[in-house]
Each structure stands twice: as C-alpha cells, then as structure tokens.
Amino acid sequence: MTRIIILVLFTALSYTRTHHYKVEFMGVNVAAVTMAHRDTIFENRAATIVEFTATTESVSNYFFPVDNYYEIIHSIDSQQILSFSKKTIQPGLKNELFTIFENDETYYQNTKAKIPNGSITIFTLFHLLAYNLVNADNIIIEREGLQYGANLIEMQKNDGIEKYNLELVEQSSKNEIKILEHTDIFTWAVFKENANRLIWVNTKNQRIEKCKFSVGFFSLTAEYLFTDE
Numbered sequence: 311m312t313r314i315i316i317l318v319l320f321t322a323l324s325y326t327r328t329h330h331y332k333v334e335f336m337g338v339n340v341a342a343v344t345m346a347h348r349d350t351i352f353e354n355r356a357a358t359i360v361e362f363t364a365t366t367e368s369v370s371n372y373f374f375p376v377d378n379y380y381e382i383i384h385s386i387d388s389q390q391i392l393s394f395s396k397k398t399i400q401p402g403l404k405n406e407l408f409t410i411f412e413n414d415e416t417y418y419q420n421t422k423a424k425i426p427n428g429s430i431t432i433f434t435l436f437h438l439l440a441y442n443l444v445n446a447d448n449i450i451i452e453r454e455g456l457q458y459g460a461n462l463i464e465m466q467k468n469d470g471i472e473k474y475n476l477e478l479v480e481q482s483s484k485n486e487i488k489i490l491e492h493t494d495i496f497t498w499a500v501f502k503e504n505a506n507r508l509i510w511v512n513t514k515n516q517r518i519e520k521c522k523f524s525v526g527f528f529s530l531t532a533e534y535l536f537t538d539e
Contacts, residue, residue: 328538329517333364334531341366341376343532345518347437349386352393353411356386360437364496376400378494382431389434389443391416391425391452398494405490407454423455423487432500435460439474439509440516450481453501455489457481470514476507499523499530 328346332339346361364378376399383393393416395408408419416425429452430438438444449460461477478501493501500507502525510520512534522531 325539330535330537331532332535334533336527336529339367345433345436350383352383352385355392357383357392358386358437359383360433362433374401374495376495378496380433382433384430384434388427389430389438390427391429391431391434394425394431396494400495403492403494405492405494407489418455418489421455421487421489423489425452426450426457429457432497435476436509436518436521439511440513440518442513451478453497454493455487458501465508470512471519472511472513474509474511476509478505478507496530499528 326346326348328344331343331345333341333343335341341364344361344363348359350357350359360382362378362380362382364376366374366376378396378398378400380396380398381394382391384391391409392411393409396405397407398405409416409425410419411417415427417423418425429450432451432453435444435449435451444462446462449462451458451460458478458480461479463475463477464472465475466473480503499505500523502523505523505525508520508522509518511517512519515537517534517537518532520531520533522529524530
C-alpha cells in the first residue's frame, strides 16, 4: 500500500518535458525527432524515463520511411540502466528489443547479456549532459550488447552553449554479445567507426541544442526547434 501511495505522489509531482528537433541529411530536412523525459518510480527506486522518437517526413517518407521509438529508464542516484526498449522500422529492417530486471541486473530479454552497472546509453548521455550530471571520467556507453569507451572533449563555451566532441571506441570483451545483427540508421550513424560527433548543449535551458554526426561526405544534423512542457 505504501508503495502505491509513493508512486501516485511521485507521478503527480512529475511532469513530461519534450524537446522537438528537425533532422537534416546532407542539408535536406528528412526527419522529426523528439526527446522527452519525466521522473518515475521503478522497482522502488527514484528513476528518470527518457523517450526518443524519430520519424521521417515529407519526401523522405516515400523513399526511406523510418519510425523509431526508444525508451530508457535509469536510476536518478547512480544512472544505472534499469530498463531499455526500442521499436524501429525502416526499409528491410524491423527491430524490437526489450530488457528484464532481475536480481538488481538488467538483461536483454531471452539472452544472458546484461547491461553492465556503470554504463549508460547514448540517450542517457544526452539527458545527463543537458542537466550537467556527466562525470567525464571513464564513460562507458552500452549499445545493444556492445560497449564503447567514450571521451567527451569540451571544445567551446559561449553564452550558455557548450560544444563537445564525442569520441567512441568499441571495447572488446569475452562477455560481449551483439544483440542485433543490423541496427537502425540513426544508431548506425552515431556509432559509425571513425565518425565525427559534435554536440552543442544549452546549459541555461537544460537541453541539447544541436548534434552533428558525420563520416566523410555523409552528415546527419539534429537541431532544436521548440519544447512542450
């Protein structure tokens, strides 16, 4: 009964904040992205839900339609990933991925692969950056069974906007299990080997202002539009 009362009170006090972005591929507007967060209780822990959606629009919807949804729940105090799920649809590929929480560990459903404590997702990183909660030392980013060492380099700070370069290096481990053989295009773009990853953070308004991921002539840019609160 106490747990139910706490959950009701926590939910009543929390609110959802949703940021909207436009995504350009090689300078052409191709998709709409949202990133939302709200507080919750998960397994008797104070937690944050981060939701990310990406859908193609206009002409791109005819040539390469994409409909992606990701949800991450992480502990507020330790940032441990408590739950991860994604549903992504694009031409020739449909993925669904879920986790279960058992014995204080998060496992991918129907596998023995777990998300290690101390690692975060790329979406969690965006959220933590916006709220200035990132410990820049020893960042480990988990992606569908794979782990990456992350180096976050501050390049510029001006009028409340901080610009970072994000370097990702895949780490090999005997316990590593690649959950998905082929991932969605947005995850692929972020984790592409030798990619250049730039992130602009608006620390005053607690949001990601802009992201740019590029490899050679290929570039994908997400830029902030507005916020629903």
